[in-house]
Amino acid sequence: MENFTVTVSSVTFAIRGRDILRKKGIRAKIDRLHSPNDINGCGYRLTIYGDPAAARRLLAGAGIRFRETGAASK
């Protein structure tokens, strides 16, 4: 199974994104980030286990702003 990570700026977006993906059978895990470069200070990372294209489409379709940060370590 492919996995990749995206960052979102708030815990609300992180939980909502995870739940939206979960409803479509895509598992995602939430971590908090502190990375001044990526997310202007503090934010959240979703590690997504599933089809990246489908996940991107679902998150964007729900109005969740995210930044893709690449493949997650396995």
Place this chain on the structure above:
Amino acid sequence: MIYLDNAATTYPKPRAVITAVDQSFARYGANPGRSDHALAIASSEQIYKCREILCDFFGADSPEQVCFTVNCTAAVNTLFKGLLKSGDHVVISSLEHNAVRRPLQKLMNLGVDVSVVRVDEHDPLNCVGGFEKAIRGNTRLIFCMHASNVLGVQLPCAEIGAMARRHGIPFGVDTAQSAGYIPVNMKEMNIDYLCVSGHKGLYGPMGTGALIVRGDCPDSLAEGGTGSASVSPYMPDILPDRLESGTVNTPGICGLYAGVKWVMSVGLNNIMRHDMDIVRYIYANLAKIPNIVLYTDEPNIVTHVPLLSFNFDSCDSQRAAAFYNDSGIAVRAGLHCTPMAHNQIGTLQSGTVRICPSYFTTSREAEMFVNKTRIISKKI
């Protein structure tokens, strides 16, 4: 004690609410949205669950539109002060609470103009034309309460919302006295901003409320930490973070979640019918007492929420409330922070005695209240 002051805050709270608040300290004691340990994430999940249930309950589009506040007044202030600028015009009803009147009074000093539309307490549903006539080229917001906290009358928010949408003007509603009694669907009623009290008809703890934002995002009223985008000196431009600076009230929000779940499980119709039956029983009996003054037509579930204002014709409301208190009955006297409504019905000097049952009020308690009222009416 017979508690009939539920329009001020519902008491008692359902057992599930008390348990949720109690357990929140042990289960969700970490600061939500601030740290990355498991307890903080668990706490964040609980806060999110409450956003989600409020989003569904009020027909908003998305949970992040639910911004927690400390009460309904804070929600109104956040909306007005974050949205309105000098030169803007607002239309409100003649029955508004000081939560609306006072922030607008302050904004009037800064160049915001306000029109007040009379809502007839005997024909409250017939006011949409008045709101429409008050619209100007610079009207930035139409705002009204969903139900009067003094008279119990409902305002026709679905019709006002449809009219506002036709004119392209944002519409805001104060649901402090209607939430938990009357269904509210922001999408269907064309409501852009909803101000919510958590501790009244939603049976949550005091210190809880929400501003639900479907329209343009108001500017922040208070700035500070959000646990997000912390390098920036500015508030985030996303909801709910933009309107929630500082730590939220996790125990209160857990209790509010339990309250809304409880209301949903009992059913709005059942709560409304139960409480209205009690109010109608009291109204019918008070109407037979010669020296009692009632201010509205007989309440019903279409035109009113279950609360009632009255007076003894020769007695100040505060004095009457003291008689009730001496008998172990809690009622509210005075102006109920709503002098606009009292000005309209001529009770600015005397105030009114207000009673409001809850789902826990029994018909036996209503009988005892009526009997005590008969006795007081002879003493006064």
